[in-house]
Amino acid sequence: MREITAEHLPDLARGAAVLGAGGGGDPYIGRLLAQRALGRHGPVALVGVDEIDDGALVIPTAFMGAPTVVLEKLPAGDELLAALRAVEELLGRRATHTVSLEAGGLNSMTPFVAAAEAGVPLIDADGMGRAFPELQMLLPTLGGVPASPMALADERGNAVVLRTADNVWAERLARASTVEMGCTAAVSLYVLTGRQVKDHMVPGTLSLCERVGRAVREARTERGDPVAAAAAVLRGRLVFTGRISDVLRSTRGGFARGTARLAGLSGDTGATLELSFQNENLVAARDGEVVVSVPDLICVLDTDTGEPVTTETLRYGLRVSVLGAPCDPRWRSPEGLALAGPGYFGYAHDYVPLSVTDVG
Amino acid sequence: MREITAEHLPDLARGAAVLGAGGGGDPYIGRLLAQRALGRHGPVALVGVDEIDDGALVIPTAFMGAPTVVLEKLPAGDELLAALRAVEELLGRRATHTVSLEAGGLNSMTPFVAAAEAGVPLIDADGMGRAFPELQMLLPTLGGVPASPMALADERGNAVVLRTADNVWAERLARASTVEMGCTAAVSLYVLTGRQVKDHMVPGTLSLCERVGRAVREARTERGDPVAAAAAVLRGRLVFTGRISDVLRSTRGGFARGTARLAGLSGDTGATLELSFQNENLVAARDGEVVVSVPDLICVLDTDTGEPVTTETLRYGLRVSVLGAPCDPRWRSPEGLALAGPGYFGYAHDYVPLSVTDVG
Structure with a gap:
């Protein structure tokens, strides 16, 4: 167990937004919400999965919706506790712990809000090892855990x-319901036992987010390469460096969907990378050829600062580096690919696991 | 208290579809569902509002959605009890009675299903004295009764x-949610005390439906005028007789919307009546001039048989008679008109109460 205070949040939020693979929400908003909650309620206890009982009652929370809208319609914050309490009321029991469902700038920070407000420890884990756009896309779904109540x-x-x-x-x-509520809502779902957390979630995600966020910050301070530093912690690799030349974005059906085109720079001069996204980056294609594909992570970072660039903040002229990083191996199983592979999202290509022979 | 058996259902369903003012669902489907439930569970006790305690716990049920879809996607029937039980579970109490929310071929029959399956008496009343397309359009809303839980x-x-x-x-x-469920869903809402039923609902609606249905049947058997018989019981009047020459219909946003045009016959030869509907008939305009308007009832009947014609069964060539009938006086208050008057539905005309000096 360690205590998380406001000073830990900037690294955590930055790293979470990197793992969010373009989605999972804005790290600045996530950090602000968590800071406010910690300021009101004190530090949050972060516990490892090996520290919880099998019989623990774990109730997660998150924000659902189009991240483009969250930017304009700031969450008030107490919706999360309202959602959590509604699930507790249904069960007739109080949560003993909470946990993050996905890695993301907003959705790895909101669990700190829920933990602080409900006064329960937060488990150092998440349900994806990244962010995904649809709520059934969790490793607990593969493990047979129902999303509802x-x-x-x-x-x-x-x-x-x-x-x-x-x-x-x-x-x-x-x-x-989310669309009707104005394209964002606080949600509470995937009630888990401690045993199910150990069996079906990704352990250590929040610590990993913090290490990524810290590596980026330290490399920047030491005039090193923040992108390379992030890639090393993620065991991923740089797949492209370029300038954003085109962004096509629409908010439809409660999702932020679109494509972005990058004109290559440095070693990639003359080449083009196209990113397709639905909240998260799904496919990166270099000159028409897929180089990284969902469920592997496609992370866009500001080339100079290493700050993560979410899909809703992609904009013309930005100089960015695109990292590929391997997903949790369970996503590479036939069941994992059926749930969140390229075919599910309507792409014709077969999934080829990211090659990371050139790690670092 | 009287016992309702399967033999009472045809008159009840027919009359309910007349009061449904074009909406409230198909009387044939409503009757089939009620017949099946009564066959399985025995007769239903129908009680007057003066027979219930102020402290009764009254939980209504209905089908929500576009009636055009109900015709193609028959309700299984047990969704109603599932919705009722979900509300009971929330309240931690069992219903002592159930009641109809609206008059309509389907939605005045489904309360018999719920009463039979839950084993509770049905109150002879409804929440509108007609059918309306949106669920806030109930007299209990005017009385401050919340629709939820x-x-x-x-x-x-x-x-x-x-x-x-x-x-x-x-x-x-x-x-x-209804749209996502496929445009129809069973719902349970407007939990009422016995006192609230007495204060805010329309008493005797089911008996009135039965009288209308019986009058039509008897007039038909006796080679009388079934349309005039219905008008007399409803204290309404015939406003037009004609042949349907045009129907424009679309199912959008979970509603059946459209217009129908009637070419006049008999005393109305040369004139045209246009009906506008959103599930229910909302406005009848003769040669461009509004003659009956929501919240008053516009009821379309087959001229020969007096059978009610719902908006989803309007079709080219049908010879129909259009009745106007006065709504419950509470709908004519400023609050009632704000909730379900022509302005709410986007019409520019002021509401003029139906003239019924020429009753009969």
Whole structure:
């Protein structure tokens, strides 16, 4: 167990946004919300998965919706606790712990808000090892854990509780409510036992986020290469450096969808990289050839500062470096690829695991 | 108290579809569902509002959605009980009674299903004295009764529970879930005490439906005028007789919307009537001039048989008679008109109460 205070948050949020692979929300907003909660309620206890009992009652929270909208419609913050409490009320039991569902600038910070407000420890883990756009895309789904009972809450006091036939129906019905609530909602779902956290989640994600965030900051301070530093911690590799020449973005069906085109610089001069995204970066294609594909991570960083660039902040003229990083090996199984592989997102290419022979 | 058996259902369903003013669902499907439930569970006790205690716990149910879709996607039937039970579970109490929310071929029959399956008496009343397309449009809304806690259930086992900021938010969030569930869902909402039923609902609606249905049947058997018989019971009047020459219909946003044009016959030869509807008939305009307008009832009947014609069964060539009938006087108050008057539906005309000096 370690205590997380406000001073830990900047590295954590930065690293979480890198692991968010373009999605998972804005790290600045995530950090502000967590800072405010820690300021009001004191530090949060971060515990390892090996420190929790198998019988622990773990209730996660997150924000759902289009990250483009979160930028304009700041969460009030107490929707998260409202969603958590709605699930507790259904179960007739209080959470003993909470946990992050995905790695992301917002959604790895909001669990600190929920932990601080509910007064429970936060488990150092997440459900994906990255961020994904749809809520059934969690390793616990592969492990047979139901997403529902699930609650959604908004800033007006509306609450929606779902019990669904399966996790895809949870996504469909929750997305419809989220869109109606104005394209963002606080959600609480995937109630887990301690045992299920150990069996089906990715351990150590928040510590990994912190190491990535710290590596970027230290490399910057020491005039080193922050992008290379992030790649080393992620065991990934640089796949492209370029300037954003084109961004096509629309917010449809509760998602931020689009493509961005990068004109190569340095070693990539003359080449073009196209990024396709649905909240998260899904495919990176160099001169028409896929070089990194979902479920592997495609992380866009500001080349100079190493700051993560989420899909909603991609903009013309920005000089960026694109990293590929391997996903959790469970995503590479046939079941994992069926749930969140390129075919699910409508791409025709087969998934080829990222080559990381040239790590570093 | 009287016992309702299967033999009472045809008159009840027919009359309910007349009062449904074009909406409220198909009387044939409503009757089939009720027949099956009564066959399985025995007769339903129908009680007057003066027979219930002020402290009764009354939980209504209904089907929500576009009636055009209900015709193609028959309800399984047990979704109603699932929705009712979900509300009971939230309250931690069992319903002592159930009641109809609206008059309509489907939605005045489904309460018999819920009453039979839950084994509780059905109160002879409804929440509108007609049917309306949106769920906040109930007299209990005018009386300050919240629509939520509310539950929706579908045939796949999905259940959604809402606690909303107000009754318009209940409509918005429930509509979004209904659309996602395939444009129809069973709902349970407007939990009422016995006192609230007495204060805010329309007493005797089911008996009135039965009288209308019986009058039509008897007039037909006796080679009388079934349309005039219905008008007399409703204290309304015939406003037009004609042949349907044009129907424009679309199912959008979970509603069946459109217009129908009638070419006049008999005394109306040479004139045209245009009906505008959103699930229910909202406005009848004769040669461009509004003759009946929501919240008054516009009921379309087959001229020969007096059978009600719902908006989803309007079709080219049908010879129909259009009745106007006065709404419950509470709908004519400024608050009632704000909730369900022509302005709410986007019409520019002021509401002029139907003239019924020429009753009969």
